[in-house]
Structures are given as structure tokens and as C-alpha cells.
Amino acid sequence: MIYLDYAATTPLAPEALAAMQPYLADVFANPASDHGPGRKAKKAVEGARAQVASLIGASAEEIIWTSGATEANNLAIKGVLEFRGLDNAHIVTSKTEHKCVLDTCRHLESQHGARGLRVTYLKPGADGCVTAQQVIDALTPQTVLVSLMWVSNELGTINEVEKLAPLLRERGVLFHVDAVQAAGKLVIDLATTPIDLLSLSAHKIYGPKGIGALFVRKRPRARVAPQLHGGGHEQGMRSGTLAPHQCVGMGAAFALAATRLVDDAAYIAALRDRLWMRLQALPRVHRNGTGAVAPHVLNVSFEGVEGEALRAMLPTLAVSSGSACSSATAEPSYVLRALGRSDALANASLRFSLGRATTEAQIDTAAQAVIDAVLWLRDISGETSTAAAAPVSDNAFDYPAPVWAQFVEASSNSGEFAPGTPGVQTVRVENRASASWLALHLRMRAGQVMEARFTAFGCPVGIAVGHWLAVQAVGKSAAELRTLSTAELRRTLEIPDDKLHCALMGEDALKSIVIQ
């Protein structure tokens, strides 16, 4: 397994784990307790706070611990709006923000839209970046907050936050930056960049999960209303018992990032460029996000393949088809759609994100696996006939065994007959909702199928249906084929309910066969 999903989460650095272990053992007290063990825990928490501050050019008292970046983003946006007043307030953000920023903004709109609260969602340019000028142009006298990510988690593109920060400061508009993908990858110096609030996560830079922080500037003071009440921890901005093992883990990870940033960035960017160079051996591939980019992300769309089938063929690669937080919903990436990619192309995209442990050999293996998979799928759809070998792969996504067996064999009878082959009847059906299609190519003689082939564009189930029908068709008459029911097809291949449309396509194809 090759892990190329460092933008989703990173392994814990050994240095961070070592820092954490004493706090899972002897040093366990509640840092809010006013006794010896409690004070010892508090001291560790404060040391870690200084380490986090140091990486971004802030001071320790400007760091507010949270349970992660989602909470930090929620606290920043809702906290500012509640503190400043929700009536007629205006927020500027972008369509390519992390889901938690977008969800928070939509929640505020739905709750307080009647009170005049409005949000402007900027669309990035074709290069994937939001410019400072775009933001300035969107400001109104009511704008209280701009929330923009420094680096896009899906594209790796860098927004013009450094250019934008002083412009917003001049205009008295608060500036919140989601720096989850920027911290540890780019130099961040808040001493010279007038950002008011900045969100950080530990587990994206080799620290533990379950901890993050919000930078809240002291001078000039940014104010946020607390979102978690009780006990008044964290200067009243965020209550709840602190977890010292997680704080020190984040501190150690940030201290490590400070020493490694320059070398890591150079190493990882070189591997990322190597990966892109290799993938360009394929025709019709597109890089998403061509502007200024952070070192660790490469997002590529592959024409002529279906996304789910592509992922199914890459069981040895841990890559993402968008943000992990939205991949569970299996919708095409809203970020890629915002860039103007079609649903089909957005769906057939992979985000590779690289990290410290990535090697050249892994990159070369990964690139070859992707190339083989794309070529094979393009053969299945009849787009090419490179006779690419079926990449033998394991059923990592747990398709029903009969489906998987048909799928891996599919290239044995895919493709069309040579033009001019006598007696060929082709039936083609499509399913608009899933943008997939299936074609059966039947060489008939005296009403009987002598030979059958298929072409298909779709998920592994759709391809399995095509292959199975082509095998079944041989020796049968058109009339016999038309009686084959969806139910039988579903039973034989054990097609699950959510893939019913694939079985229906199969039946529709059979029903379309003309009895001659």
C-alpha cells in the first residue's frame, strides 16, 4: 500500500509520540487543577502553546486550543459574527473553502438570513486561486469578516492571503485564514502579516488527531464569542478540560515542522513534479490548480474514465478523490466543479498528497498503476485498443464477489468489432443520472448470436454487467436474450440495491435487441 493522502491526515511523528507518552502515563493531572500535579500538566500545555505560536510568528497568549481545525473554523466565523452582531452582517469567503467553513457560513445564512446576514462565495479563477482583488471587489460597507483558506486542501493552490491581509486591515475588515494545509508547508509570519484569526490542525502536520488551535490576535485585538461554554478555559474563549498529551504532541509537531520546513518543501515538491511528469505520459489528463501551489498536493482529472472504476482499480494506492470530509458522500468534488470541470471529469479526479515518508520508488509505482488503470478502462469503453493488460488487483472496496470476478475479466471481450464486420448489431443504452453507458455488439447469423463483445463507461458493476451479458449472449437467439430478466441478472451477480441502475441498463440493452 502506498500512502499518498497526507492532506487528509499524516502519521504521527516519532518526536511527537515521544513527547506525548509521559502525559499518557505519570503526568496525567487536569491542567486546570490547582495542585502540584495539575501545575505540572499546565506547564507542559503552556510550553506546547509557545511552540505552536513560534511556527507562525505569533505569541503564546494568541493561541487558543481547540479540538481541531473544524472547531477552530467554527469558533472564528461564528465567534466573530456573534461578537460583532449578526444583523445585516456580510461575510466574504470562497466556494473552494473546506466543507466546515462552507457549512458554517450556510448555517449562519439559514439562521440569520432574515436579519440580513449575507455571505458572498467567491469563485476561484481557472487556475484555482482567489486573488486579493476579487476579495476587495466583493467588500461592502457591511462586510465584517473575510474567511479564506491559505492553501486549498484539494488543489494545493495558494490564495493571495499575504497580499490581501494589509488591504483588509486598512479597511477595518477582520480576516480569518484557514491555514490547515499551509502550516508547516509555507512560511507563515503573523508578525508581519496582519491576519486577525488563523486556524491550525495538528494531524495534518505529523501531530495527533483531536487537537487544533485558533490564533486570535491580541494587537489589535480580535474578539470572538465563545462557542463552548463552561469553566472559562482558554481566556473564556473555549471551555473544556485540555488534553495535555495532545497539546504537547501538537507542540512537538510544530517545533519539528519549524526545523524541517524548507527541506521538506523542496523534497516533496520535487516528488510531486516527478509524479505529474510521469502521469503526462497519458493523453487527456488535466492538472487542477495551475496557479501558485503548495509543495504537497497534485490534483489530476482523467478524461474517458469513470471515477469509481478508477478508484476500484487502485487498491494499492491510498489517494483521495477530493477532501476526505466529503468523499463519504461520493458526490463529485464541489471544488473541481467551481473550477468549471464537468461532473464527469470532476468525478474522474484523484488528489495525490505527498509527505515526508514518500519515496521516488513509490511515486514511480503509483504513476504506473494509475497509467495502467486508465489505459485499461479506456480500452473497456472502446476509446482505445491498446490491449493493456488487466491490472490484477484485489477487491479492496468489497464489491460482491460475482461482480468482481466479471469485472477483472472484462477486457477479454471488450471493444467493438472491426468496421465492416458482417451481421453486427449494436445496442447502446445509457443512464443519465450516473453518466454511464453500456453497449452490446452482437455478431448475429440466422437470428443467433455467434460472437458478442461489449463496451462500457461506468462503475465496476456496470462493466461487470456488460462482460457477463456478452458471455451469456453467445449461442442464444435474440428472442431468448430478450427474456433475460433484471431479477435474474441481479441474483446472479448479487448486485446491491444502490447499483440497481446497472442491472436495469443491462435489461434495457437486451430489450433493445432487434429480432430480425
Next chain:
Amino acid sequence: MPAYLDHNATTPVDPRVVEAMLPYLTGPYGNPSSLHRFGRAARDGVERARAQVAALLGAQPQEVVWTSGGTEANNLALKGLCIGKPQGRVLYGATEHPAVMEAAESLKRDGWGVEKIVLTCDGLIDWTVFTDQCQAGPVRVASLMAANNETGVIQDTARAASLVHAGGGWLHVDATQAAGKLPLSFTGSGADLLTLSSHKLYGPKGIGALVVKAEVDLGPLLHGGAQERGLRGGTENLPAIVGFGAAAELAMLELEGRTAHVLALQQQLEVGLHAMPAVTLFGTQAKRLANTTQFALAGWDGEALLMHLDRKGYAVSSGSACASGSGEPSHVLLAMGVDATTAKGAVRVSFGKGNTADEVTGFLSALVDFAGQGR
């Protein structure tokens, strides 16, 4: 090695829990929301732990929503039930944890009627008053703790539930201190929503849960991502979740042994305290947790006594760690009708499974010394 007698503030992580967490700290585990194999291995760990935590209460795994801890769970329960809904009444016990009190009070700003539930001098619900309160108008939610963090007093939440439900409201039970110390059943507690915290039962800090019945119309507090049925966005804190699961399982298996152990220490302590002339014990007329004793030593300010005990190597508390250092008398004791001077003298001892009889003996003799010195 100082004697740690402050287990209601937090507990050490059980070494077996750390053992369970380590593979998830060091191994190739991904983001549980990722579809690839690393992600799914992580998801399996999360779901196993969910079943373990549910089992502690006899609840259904799908009723468990992970949070960053008890504070977030309490905030989620109260605000998640109220924000964006037509304003109504919110009731909470006068001795609740600040996370419940302040979350409830924050709803006033949105036009909610927020009322305290009056308690008797034993820290128990005054049923006559509470019945009237529940009947005075529709209730959206009432929040009560199963066991108090300072006094250890155990509340009859099941009885409260019938009154709250009759008033059309949901009952939220903060079981942060009760879980792992009492046999606890989600349905038996009468709760519709119930708060749990991992670090009070020998699990890691930074993780908790809100157990919620399916029919409760709860909204999210943290927006972003579809995690936790849309009720709580954010990447799951995988090692902590696994640790919480392991801790919950151990708590269930070892409940009897742990209870018997701390009960013996509590009895030893309280026999010693009763023998001292200047000591007042709180909440003794009610059923209490077997590990918790709160008392005051006449003539001593709690903070000062704490400092002296700390120097002698005894870590105890004057009340909630979340309110420590404020210098204010315990709101819990004030709500029980204790006068401010006595309340300011309060000290809480909370035992854990690692404490010994020798530690209690030493602690008592230190107290006798101080009592002799006077203030």
C-alpha cells in the same frame, strides 16, 4: 510520589487503555472518512469503540455521538436542542457543572427562558417544587447530573424524567461523574440525551460522547463534514476514541471491584473525619458516589488548606477543577444552603482505583495536624 486524591478532576489513563491506543498512534491509520483501505481500518476502530461505549450503558451504538469531551457534549445537548427552535423553557439543576450552567445561560441571549431547578440541603431535587416547575409551561429541555462532581450526590433522574416528559421536554443527564462509578443504564436513567467523558474513567482526555435517542431533534454545534450523522463535524480523534472504548469496556468489567475498593477508602476517610471535632461533611444524607467526600475544616479557607495539603504531597481539590483558582465559594454548596464561609472551606477528596489505605491514613494525619494549628 504525591498521593493523588482528585479523581473527579481527572484520572490517569489505564495502561491497558494506552496499550489499545498505541497501534492507532503509531500505525498506518488514515482519516476515518477516507474511502481507501487505511481510512476504512480507521473507521473499523471507531465503530468498535462506539459499540464498547454503548455497551457501558446498554445503549445502541448508533446512539453514541463522539465529542471532544464532556463540555462539548453538554453544550451540544443544550444548544443543539434549542438553537434555531421556537423559544421555550430550559431547566437545569442548581448544582450542575459550569458547562451545563453556562451553556444554558447562553441561551437567554436568544430569548430562552432559563430556570434553575431548586435542590434540597442534601443536594436532591425538591419534588414538590420540581413538579410545579415542569407543569408551569412547556419545557424544551431539563438538564440534571446523575452524580455531582463535588459532593458525589446521586440524583434520581428516572423520576425526574417522567415529570419532564409529561411537560413535553427532553431530559439531558450529565453522567460524566457517574459513568464507571455506578451501574448505569441509558434507558433506566430516563435520559433522552446523556453526556459521557473518557478521562473521568481512566480513558484519555480530549474525547467524550453524547448518547442521544434517535427521536430527539438535535442540531449540530460544530458544522462541517458529515461525520457523526451530521451532528458533529471534524476528523474523528481516532486514538482517543479507541482509548475511550477500551476504558469503557474495562469500567464495565471492573465496576464492582473498583467500587468496593474506593468505598473502603471512603469509609476509612469518613470515620477519621467524623472523629475530628471541627469537620463538616456535605451531602451525607443522600446517596453518594463511593469515591467522593466533600468536607470543610472549621477555621480553614479551602484554598489555603489545599495549598498546605499540596505541599505535604496530597492532591485534592476545593471543588470543580473547572472553577479552581476563582476564589469563589462552591456554587454547589451554596445551592444546598451551606453558608458562604463554610462553603469557602470546602475540600473534595475523590478516590480512584490506585489509591491505598496508607494514603488515607497519611492524609488524615496531615489534616489532624492542620486542624490542631487552626487557621
